[in-house]
Every structure is written in structure tokens, then in C-alpha cells.
Amino acid sequence: xxxxxxxxxxxxxxxxxxxxxxxxxxxxxxxxxxxxxxxxxxxxxxxxxxxxxxxxxxxxxxxxxxxxxxxxxxxxxxxxxxxxxxxxxxxxxxxxxxxxxxxxxxxxxxxxxxxxxxxxxxxxxxxxxxxxxxxxxxxxxxxxxxxxxxxxxxxxxxxxxxxxxxxxxxxxxxxxxxxxxxxxxxxxxxxxxxxxxxxxxxxxxxxxxxxxxxxxxxxxxxxxxxxxxxxxxxxxxxxxxxxxxxxxxxxxxxxxxxxxxxxxxxxxxxxxxxxxxxxxxxxxxxxxxxxxxxxxxxxxxxxxxxxxxxxxxxxxxxxxxxxxxxxxxxxxxxxxxxxxxxxxxxxxxxxxxxxxxxxxxxxxxxxxxxxxxxxxxxxxxxxxxxxxxxxxxxxxxxxxxxxxxxxxxxxxxxxxxxxxxxxxxxxxxxxxxxxxxxxxxxxxxxxxx
Numbered sequence: 437x438x439x440x441x442x443x444x445x446x447x448x449x450x451x452x453x454x455x456x457x458x459x460x461x462x463x464x465x466x467x468x469x470x471x472x473x474x475x476x477x478x479x480x481x482x483x484x485x486x487x488x489x490x491x492x493x494x495x496x497x498x499x500x501x502x503x504x505x506x507x508x509x510x511x512x513x514x515x516x517x518x519x520x521x522x523x524x525x526x527x528x529x530x531x532x533x534x535x536x537x538x539x540x541x542x543x544x545x546x547x548x549x550x551x552x553x554x555x556x557x558x559x560x561x562x563x564x565x566x567x568x569x570x571x572x573x574x575x576x577x578x579x580x581x582x583x584x585x586x587x588x589x590x591x592x593x594x595x596x597x598x599x600x601x602x603x604x605x606x607x608x609x610x611x612x613x614x615x616x617x618x619x620x621x622x623x624x625x626x627x628x629x630x631x632x633x634x635x636x637x638x639x640x641x642x643x644x645x646x647x648x649x650x651x652x653x654x655x656x657x658x659x660x661x662x663x664x665x666x667x668x669x670x671x672x673x674x675x676x677x678x679x680x681x682x683x684x685x686x687x688x689x690x691x692x693x694x695x696x697x698x699x700x701x702x703x704x705x706x707x708x709x710x711x712x713x714x715x716x717x718x719x720x721x722x723x724x725x726x727x728x729x730x731x732x733x734x735x736x737x738x739x740x741x742x743x744x745x746x747x748x749x750x751x752x753x754x755x756x757x758x759x760x761x762x763x764x765x766x767x768x769x770x771x772x773x774x775x776x777x778x779x780x781x782x783x784x785x786x787x788x789x790x791x792x793x794x795x796x797x798x799x800x801x802x803x804x805x806x807x808x809x810x811x812x813x814x815x816x817x818x819x820x821x822x823x824x825x826x827x828x829x830x831x832x833x834x835x836x837x838x839x840x841x842x843x844x845x846x847x848x849x850x851x852x853x854x855x856x857x858x859x860x861x862x863x864x865x866x867x868x869x870x871x872x873x874x875x876x877x878x879x880x881x882x883x884x885x
Contacts, residue, residue, distance in 0.1 A: 732801015
């Protein structure tokens, strides 16, 4: 509870500033010596910091992230000088095994992945003493990370107990052949109103075409609300740190979502993941505003459509307004009870803060938050899936999204937002009333903690 109150104070300060500026085995004793700053100019060489310990380390991650870490670990393990081996274990994004392991202090992976927006909840629920202090590692590199990627890793006392990994800048991912047939230049779709009008034109070619997809009942996802809110610079708490889902930004984001649905240019995907992929393969979803990481999924799940897609900046809410948003991202954290903290630190440097590691991350659809890696040749390579555009070269220009502070209890806010989305899109409830009820429910649950 103390951590929650401290984080609440941190969030309050953030919002006031915004207003002013418009498997590690059984738990053991945490290492007494924090990692010291070290250069990563040659990340292929282990950065020995006398943290002590030895033995293999285990990393828990899921899906493309686990695949990327496996490829990175294969290269890393071949480097001479390590006192152990890196082993990647497949986990799930719901933390089914991780949460009880942290609660019990037994069977915790040496390194584990969480979503960026979840890490503050992990700090709060399990205590920062469960995490190795990575502050010196980050402090030496702060300027080299995308700012919003760092924002949710830091605690109220300015320390970092996790390291940013990938980020998720969003853009228009569209069927270039369909748009060409309709005579629509996507670069002219600079506002959401223009994007909706383009969607209407596309439906003249085929009434099944859609340029956005929502889970109307809200039960399986609400990514688009997060994207729209971030583009607007919206937050989910007021200046006192209480849940606020009736802000002007939230109502504006909801208005856009309703307009997309009412105008018939959006489609319902009850299973936000599987139905999106099916709609793409069926040739119905011909454009979407979605993050870079989804391209990795499309390449495997929608491989037959390679060469028919292209990228353009997402529309803004007004002409000349912000058109950047971030929709996700993940971090890596080290368990303080690891038996080999040195190897953990060395591997994280290699995986997240080296050109070699980040080239592999990009190949698996994980857009790194470590800016120096954007200069590599591999990062700017042409990609035939999007008609020869450079995915890295395109998205590196879209990393200036506003920072969203998710706080230590965002899981309650997320559940409330899913219910609110369903009440608005599926049940026709007034947005102001729906979001007020959702905020009240989220705050009630938080107050019970």
C-alpha cells in the first residue's frame, strides 16, 4: 500500500506538470551491489561488473518476443566469457505462472517480460525489492531511449527496476492495391474526417470493405481507444490521481469511434485478435490504424497478401495536429533473487542495447526503444511485405507520441474501459454516462486494495 501511495503521489506530480505545460529457482537474498554504469560500445563482450553469481539463467517471454530472445540468446551464448547460459522459456501474456511465483518468492524466472503498462502494477503488488535495481544501467543510457518508453519503468523515487524493450508506434496499414483502384492517395488522409470519407469511397467498390475494426462489446480488446487517447495526449486519472474516464480527450476519442461505426466504415470483430486476422485474409479489412508490432503477425498469419500492403502516417484529429501514437510495448525485469545477476545484466545489455540484439528484435517485429540502433543498415532495409518500404525507416519518424501514465492499478481501469466500450458501441449507452459509470467502478475496486 505504501508503494501505491508513493506512486499515486508521483502520478499527481506528473499531471500537475502536464497542466503547467498545457526461472531463478527459490528466492535468495538480493545482490548487495547494484550494477555499475558500463559502456555498451562493444556489446558483444560481457560487461563484467562484479555482481557475483554463476549458473544458467531462465527468461520468461511469449510469442514473437520469446522467438526474438531465443535468436538473441543463441548468439549471446556463443560469446566467450560467460559464467552460464541463457535459456528462454515460453510464457503467456497473462502472467499465469509469473504472478504466483512472485507472490510466493519461489520459481521466479531470472528475467521476465511484462507489458510496459503493467510494470507499475508489478512494482506495487510484489514490491520493488523483488526487482534488481537497474538504475545505473539506465542512467548511463537515458538519452538513448525513447522518452515515453522510460516513463512507466521509473518509480516515484526516480529508480529503474526494469528496462524498456520494444515500443509500438502506430500508423495507417493499408491495402495499396485497393486504395489505388479507388483512386485514393493515403497521404492526403491527414485528418480522421478525411479517413472516414475515404472509407465511404472504398465501400462503393465493395460494401464489405472496412478501414477500422473494433470489438463492439469490448470483451476482447480496446486497442483503438488507447491509440486515440494517446494521440490526443489523454490520461486516465485526474490531478488527484483518481480514475477519470470523462475527460475531453476520452469523449473525443469515443466520438471518433462511434462515428466510424455509425458511418459504416468500421467492422465488428468479437474476437479482437482472431477476427482481425480473418477479416484481413478475407479481404474485408483493407486499412487499419495499428502498431508496428502487428506487421510481424501479418507476415506469418497473412503471408499470402505480401506486397499488397503499405504504410502511411495515421490521421490527426485536426489539420496539422499530432498524428503520433504509441499502442503497447514491453519491458524486461530481473528478479532480485537470481543466482547470476551479472549474466542477467550482460544479456539485457546485449538484447536491448546493442545493434546485434536490436536487428534481431526488428526482424521479429519488435520495434526497439533504444534509439542508436535505428542507424543500422538492417533497420532501414526494404521490406517486400509493405511494397519495398522500410518498416524501421518509416516508424523511426513516429516515436514522438505523448506519454501516458498507467499507474499501479491500470488493470482495473482496463476492465472498466472494456465494459464502457461495450455499453457505448453494443448497447447504445450515452458515452458520458457509460464512462462515468466505468470510472466509478474502477475507482471502487482500487479503493478496496
